[in-house]
Amino acid sequence: MENLLKIVSKPDNVAIIIMMVMVGFFVFFAFFQALKNDRKKASAKEEKNKLEKEKIHTWPYLARKEFLVAILVVVILLAWSIFVDAPLEEHSNPNLTPNPAKAPWYFLGLQELLVYFDPWIAGAIIPLLIIAGLMLIPYIDINPRGNGYFTFAERKFEILIFCFGFLVLWIFLIIIGVFMRGPGWLWFWPWQEWDPSRVVAEINVDLTQLIGVNSRSTPGFLIGGSVIILYFSVGMIMLYLYLRKKKPNLLHKLGLTRYLISSFLLWSMIGIAIKIIMKLTLNIKYIWVTPWFNI
Amino acid sequence: MRNILRKYTSLSFTFSLVFFLAIGIIHCTKQPKRAESNKKTLSFNGREGKRLFIHYCAPCHGEDAEGSGRYFPSYIEPQPPDFINSEYLKETNENVMFRAIKFGSKALGKSNYSPSYDETLRDEEIRYIIEYLKFLKMSKDEES
């Protein structure tokens, strides 16, 4: 417990606690409101007009609330700055590397990904995909509903994908990075004491090595490559077939380009999760080893 | 209850947030305790005074300033006064003590046995000796 308290009381980490509380609260609140709205809508399907009367103008009614919250945030920040000093740490000593050497909390999610992925992928490709994906959302999101009101039923897919990407693949990884990673980037439960001399024997294999093929040889290269390509192609094709059968309108509205982009991004996200699970359970290091990148 | 909560939900939310945040922040700011100055120990100047006293004065006045210096002849009158067990120090003005040390007991109209230290000690050193004597007296008073 002492270790946990030490981590929690560090001035840098106060932000993380607040983040956890806020994220939790807002997700809960959003879902609560969304479900409430959905229930209302379901019961008021007959009285369409009533729903219309439920709408109010953003300006001034929402804007004033946002303004008040803005003042509150400024007050909190001022109070924080008055009471808590920026911490003075030790003299930097080039001969002594801190163990563990952790990135700032907002990057800890990516640092955690480094456990599972090659640095090029985890540090460059994935952030690129994240940013590109976020930028592309307005273009591939063709669902016009949910503007200005909470809803879940009308945007199930989009919300779930976003929550998966944000809460699981980002916030959750940050929490792991802050609390569960100790010296040597080994797994420490929050109540365990950080022991810098702890040794854990871990033998990581590449995927092809499981079947006895050297991953750096040509057959290994081919096998790995085909796994990846197959994964994406089969995934995208299967999804396409599924959609064509069940939601042909959606597919028609999406169009080929949008479909390709969104399905690629979707399968990448799921792929990350799969890879994480493979690493944790089967100790798989790389699926595909190439001279230029490793996935 | 639920209805009241619903009515004032946003206000109560604001207050509780501010309240808890304030508590959290105040808890984070712990002022370090300052060491209390101990009036009972000797200051640096007093320690210098002690060193000087033991070197120059103790042979006649005794190490504890009680007047029983082992090198002062016992048959000579007047004997060095007991500074500690009498009220001598309390009744005497600091300036008088200063002159006594600096110019000798003769300058106070007393015997000439305590020589003048004008050429040997600086003014500050004499003041340190006086501070040490006062400290000795104070310690003795507190013991009793």
Place this chain on the structure above:
Amino acid sequence: MPFQEKKEEEKSFALHFLILTFLLIVFSIWALWEEIGALRPWKTYQKLYYGLKYERTAQELEQARQEFKNPQVQEEYQKLKSLLDKEEKELDKPDKQKEYKEIEEGIKEVDKEISGINNGLLVARNKLLEQEYQYKKFRKERNKKKIEELTERIRILEDRKKALVNKRDDLKKIFESFTLILEKYSEKLKLFPFSSRIEELEKLLKSLKKPKIEIEQYYIEDLNKVDRCTSCHVGIDNPAQSSYPSPYTTHPAHYLYLENHQSRQFGCTICHQGQGRATSSIDKAHGRIEFWEEPMYKDENTQASCQHCHQDIEHLKGAETLKEGDKILKRSVCFGCHRIDGYENIVKISPPLSRVGEKVNYTWLVKWLMDPSQIMDGATMPKYDFSEEDAQAITDYLYSLTQREKNDKSAKEEIDWNLYDRGKIIYSQSICSICHSANGRGGAYKEMYAPDLSRVGSKVKREWLKKWFKNPENFFKNARMSRYRFTEKEIDSLTEYLSGEYVDWDIEEVKMSMPLPIEESSIQKGASLIKEYGCFGCHDIEGMRDIEEIGPYLKIDELEEMVAEGLTSFGDKHLQDLDFGKLTKAPKTRTDYLRIKLENPRAFRDDAKMPQYNLSEEEINALVTLVLGFSKEEPLVRYRIEKEVSDYQPTGEFAEILEDVKCLSCHKIYRKGADYAPDLSIEGSKVKEEWLSNYLKSPDIIRPMIEQMPKFNLGRESQMSGLKLSKNEMDIITDYIMTVLVSDEIPKNFLKEKNISQAEIEKGRLIYFEKGCQACHQIGREGGGVGPPLTTVGSRLTPGYIYKHLLNPRISNINTVEPNLGLSDEEALSLMKFLSNLQGKKKR
């Protein structure tokens, strides 16, 4: 819904807005106040300071005004003023005024003329330049002529100017003479001490009304230090502030520390450490925060910094704690195990153990190893906490080096009481008790580290003791005990006395009655224990020196990790390199580390090898002060103060005697030696020859018993074995002292007249009693004992020396207790005559 919620549009958020805005204003102002005020406490301190100074200056001003009101002072002042007034009136008289004005006019006229001439000169010179140019270019005759004309004209003008200037000067002189006296008086008035002081104070007061509140800092460029200490400690380097309250009180012993180390050149943190640049809180500025590695030193620990520049700390005034720490380090032989640069060549006081089997009884040694301070008072050897088996093993090993079996010699043998009595007399004549303490008395000369003799009879074997008295150096090469010239009988008597008098009855009870063989396994165990605990670091042991892996720095296994780096740069150690081991809660600074380690060496790890030294709190503090200042960093060249090493090397037969008798263990000659006995560097000019040779043969009492010179029996031909001398050693010593150890400053043959008149002696005697000399000196049976008795001082000291000494007692001993009475030359002469007459009874 049972309850009609208000429509969103109708909800009023005015209250929220009000509260939030109010909070916003409060916190904004608060943040602003923090930034301006709370985070800048030095502003408060400075304001307080200036307020205080203002008050005190106002008080002084009042006082000065009062003094000025003093009728005598006023009288003088008015006198001056009236003189001034008179002069002014004189000047105001109409005819004087007219004259004054006339001359003024005259000067003006002359000035006008002069300026006219100057103008003309300027024009002429310009024209001349023009003509010269033309001539140079065209070489025309007319130019040449023009040049000549112009030169002539310039000459005329200059002559005229000169005349006018002279006239002007004369006029000016007369003009000034009018006001000369006036000025003199007004100058006097201005400088009148009381009124000028009032003016000074008034000016000061005015400037203090609106003082400048700003950060003050000392920037020491070549050390890259910025010290802002004086922003709060305003004026701490001003000696006049000793009565101000803290933090403005003058720096302690300002005359000692700050006068030699000006703040402008040194700053503050060079000595005190701390975070010089910090100004936002007291703790931050003093560096007493979590990660600042150099928190401000506490009290005497500040002296640790002296070592950074001063290489010689033994004669450094103001570094007493440091000196104390140095003494303790040398006495505890810390450098026996820990490598410390600068202490490699210090002689270790620990005796060699190769022949310890010859010297001590077996049982005694075992008991000693278990707990030294229980066995002998004032033992400097630390406690290793050996179990009895371990102590026996080590003793077995040491015994095995010279003995075939372990044996005890009982002190309960028959004592020859005649020899015992004689031994007692010799013991007191030889004044062993100066260096050796026994039964709680004696041992005043602590720095000799002579062992306590309270129980020596049970400790050593008689045969060894006799050999020791014969010549200590045979057993212990660096022994500091002198070789007394004892006869065989004297040695026997002394041994008998010591063996009979100083016995430890507890040990006598458990001594072995029969010698026993030493077991091989025990020897092996002892050897490995010695290697493990590093006894050879301090003690010289046969078979454990000069071996590669057992060097003087303990390079064995885990000991190497701990001590290999040594203490040379302890003061540079980073906090993370200090291993507090078990003590996770201890405050983590270097000072605390050292203090805890010295109090209890096994505090950090149970398996630490360092033994427990019996040090009092003050001694620990002194050691801590010393070690904190050990650093590998070299001071800048311009700050460094080198050690003055004595290069005195005596040669010849005197040197042999010096070595044999070990005079320099107590005396000092030319800065080499010890400080206990008087400095002999000018002894030849100081004392009379006949007295010296008598004294060396049989020293009589000059100083109190604890400083009395022992009877070494110098001059006994039969006992000077080993020394091949050309004549009696007494003569050699006397000759050397009289010829070499002299000083030009002391006049020879000072008292020319053999017979001093009775009147002069009487005069001297009066001065003697008037100044109170009898309080510290004895003549006959009367007087005090602080200084040496003066009964026979006339036959002891030369008149020249007496005279010089009376004028300045510090002439041969800087640390003398005798005050300088500020005697005039005449008084000193008379006193000298009186004292030279005190010859005492002539000796046989």
